[in-house]
Amino acid sequence: MEIKNIYVTRPCLPSLEEYTELLRRIWESKTLTNSGPFHQEFERALAEHLGVKYVAIFANGTLALITALQALRITGEVITTPFSFVATTHSIWWNGIKPVFADITGSDYNIDPVRIESAITPKTTAILPVHVYGNPCNVEAIQKIARTYGLRVIYDAAHAFDVRINGDSVLNFGDLSVLSFHATKVFNTVEGGAIVCHDEETKQRIDYLKNFGYDGETTVIAPGINAKMNELQAAYGLLQLKSVRSCIESRKLVAYKYRELLKGVSGIRCLQDIQGVGHNYGHFPILVEKSNYGVSRDALYDFLRQRNIFPRKYFYPLISNFPTYMGLDSAQPSNLPVANEAAKNVLCLPIYPDLDLGTVATISGLIKTFGRKTV
Ligand code: T4K
Numbered sequence: 001m002e003i004k005n006i007y008v009t010r011p012c013l014p015s016l017e018e019y020t021e022l023l024r025r026i027w028e029s030k031t032l033t034n035s036g037p038f039h040q041e042f043e044r045a046l047a048e049h050l051g052v053k054y055v056a057i058f059a060n061g062t063l064a065l066i067t068a069l070q071a072l073r074i075t076g077e078v079i080t081t082p083f084s085f086v087a088t089t090h091s092i093w094w095n096g097i098k099p100v101f102a103d104i105t106g107s108d109y110n111i112d113p114v115r116i117e118s119a120i121t122p123k124t125t126a127i128l129p130v131h132v133y134g135n136p137c138n139v140e141a142i143q144k145i146a147r148t149y150g151l152r153v154i155y156d157a158a159h160a161f162d163v164r165i166n167g168d169s170v171l172n173f174g175d176l177s178v179l180s181f182h183a184t185k186v187f188n189t190v191e192g193g194a195i196v197c198h199d200e201e202t203k204q205r206i207d208y209l210k211n212f213g214y215d216g217e218t219t220v221i222a223p224g225i226n227a228k229m230n231e232l233q234a235a236y237g238l239l240q241l242k243s244v245r246s247c248i249e250s251r252k253l254v255a256y257k258y259r260e261l262l263k264g265v266s267g268i269r270c271l272q273d274i275q276g277v278g279h280n281y282g283h284f285p286i287l288v289e290k291s292n293y294g295v296s297r298d299a300l301y302d303f304l305r306q307r308n309i310f311p312r313k314y315f316y317p318l319i320s321n322f323p324t325y326m327g328l329d330s331a332q333p334s335n336l337p338v339a340n341e342a343a344k345n346v347l348c349l350p351i352y353p354d355l356d357l358g359t360v361a362t363i364s365g366l367i368k369t370f371g372r373k374t375v
Contacts, residue, residue: 006359008312010352011183012247014239022235031231034211038234049241050162051169052196054203057234058210061158061180061193063227065091068154068176068195069126070222071206076123081111082320082331083339084130088156089319092128100124101320101330104339108271109133109285109346112338113141119330120145126152131160131170132315133283133348134186135274139165139173146174154178157196161187162248164278171196181237186251186282187244189237192229250353251281257357258284258349261364267293267371283314284351286367287342293371297345303370309363311350316343 022038031037039057046055058064069078069091078092082101092099102115111129127146129137137155146153155173157163158180163170171177181192195206205222208215213224229237259270269287273279288297295303297313304311318339320331333340349363 003308003359003362006309006350006355006363008310008314008348008350009184010354011188012240012243012353014236014243018239019236022239023232026231026235033228033230035207035228036231036234038231038238039229042229042234042237045238045241046194049244050171050196051164052171052198054197054200056195056197056203056206056210057189057229057237058193058195058227059229060191060227061178061182062087062091063210063225064178064180064193064195065128065154065156066094067206067209067225067227068178069095069097069128070209071195071197071202072126072152072154072175074126074152074154076125077121078126078128079111079116079119079124080128081130081132081339082318082325082336083109083132083315083342084156084319085158085315086319086322087158088128088130089325093324097125098123099325099328099330101325101328101336101339103336104132104342106338106342108135108137108274109342110135110137111142113138113145116142117145120149120151124149124151126154128154128156130156130158131163133271133285134159134161134163134280135271136160136163136165136170136173136277139170143173158182158185158193159282160280161185161282162244162278162280166276167278172198176202186248186280187237187240189229189233189240192233192237247353248280251351252279253357254351254353254355254360255279255281255284257360258286258351258364261361262286262367265293265368265371267291268367281351284349285314285346286349287345288347289345295371297347300367300370301347304363304366307366309350309366312348313343313346314348316346318343 153174
């Protein structure tokens with residue numbers, strides 16, 4: 001069977017007819033941005049949908065991360081994971097704060113609480129963990145550390161839209177959580193993001209910060225930035241909300257199919273669902289153990305690409321191995337053995353709602369035979 005390009009992800013799109021109708025309303029109102037009616041409605045709808053108190057929407061997730069650190073006036077050193085998209089650490093750097101990398105666990109690829117504790121210094125003010133692939137961090141252990149040492153916790157929840165722990169949104173943990181609504185995410189507004197917070201005062205401060213620090217027409221209360229989401233994207237987001245749960249259900253079918261078909265393939269490890277967690281199936285990472293599979297992750301990656309299947313090596317290279325950060329003491333590979341190993345072996349397979357299960361079977365079959373052939 002000839003395979004047309006199969007990408008690691010494809011965005012969900014709202015109904016064109018419904019979106020056209022909302023665009024017509026925007027055209028009539030001529031309110032294009034600056035906290036217009038769709039912006040306000042979208043924030044309320046998101047808070048209700050996600051089961052959180054306050055949501056401040058942003059132009060993208062990176063600006064939301066930068067602003068989250070500003071909102072809590074974080075300084076000094078922030079402990080974070082190297083196993084993420086580079087924006088996580090960049091947001092710390094853009095605030096003039098020193099990132100300190102702590103290693104991850106081999107079971108869920110999230111920051112290891114034990115390693116957080118040993119990275120704390122008198123300059124540490126906050127922890128910036130990531131719920132990688134939407135798998136929740138060990139939120140209880142992180143909360144305990146934060147309480148013990150008086151640290152703030154800002155979760156990079158870019159992958160964690162609609163993820164729940166025992167029915168409660170994962171976004172309710174920590175001081176703040178930051179979402180990304182980029183086109184490649186489970187829920188998208190083309191570009192976009194949000195900060196979730198738990199009290200009105202913090203929400204107000206975040207709203208000032210994302211609008212240049214303006215409080216009213218003539219008062220600037222902080223050195224803010226322009227990070228507002230416009231009306232066209234807020235309206236698009238409102239429509240997306242209607243279908244996101246069924247999109248997650250379709251993703252789940254894809255994930256379960258991969259797991260079923262890759263089960264027993266020597267050297268290929270799939271992450272499993274965690275008991276009590278409502279997952280969003282935003283990614284489908286596999287770990288390629290060369291000693292058992294027979295070939296490396298990179299060889300499998302090339303093999304699939306030659307067949308028009310485009311998996312991604314999220315997250316290779318590790319952030320700590322980029323030139324900007326590799327000089328930091330905490331970036332040394334000897335400090336991050338688990339993360340370096342994961343970055344070498346992980347491969348994210350295509351997953352999106354309308355990826356048909358026949359194609360999943362084809363991809364799984366190719367993975368199976370490629371390993372066997374070369375053992
Ligand atoms: N924190 C974490 C943990 C993150 O993962 C991210 C973003 C952020 C923070 C920052 O949030 P934002 O500021 O982005 O809101 C992508 C995304 O650009 C990025 O948002 C995302 N993480 C990161 C993991 O992946 P690329 O370079 O891999 O995307 P790209 O353009 O190669 O797209 C991948 C595939 O998706 C393409 O091969 C085809 C498909 N695609 C992509 C786009 C953009 C489509 O089908 N349609 C599209 O419009 O970075």
